Amino acid sequence: MTDLVKVIEVLAESEQSWEDAAAQAVARAGATVHNIKSVYIKNFEAKVENGKITRYRINANISLLLD
Numbered sequence: 001m002t003d004l005v006k007v008i009e010v011l012a013e014s015e016q017s018w019e020d021a022a023a024q025a026v027a028r029a030g031a032t033v034h035n036i037k038s039v040y041i042k043n044f045e046a047k048v049e050n051g052k053i054t055r056y057r058i059n060a061n062i063s064l065l066l067d
Helices: 018-030
Strands: 005-014 036-049 052-065
Touching (some): 005 018, 005 036
């Protein structure tokens, strides 16, 4: 039997880095779904205030195996 994979799209942000935003996206999704196998970052964005980045934002697809 072939494994079925579901993909969910999430948005996440961090004050520290894009990597931290991705880690938060996976951790938060993992609180409500299980069998997460990968994360694909579609877009990177940053909020800038007074010439400095204040928030790192990502748009990600998270893949998980269905039971």
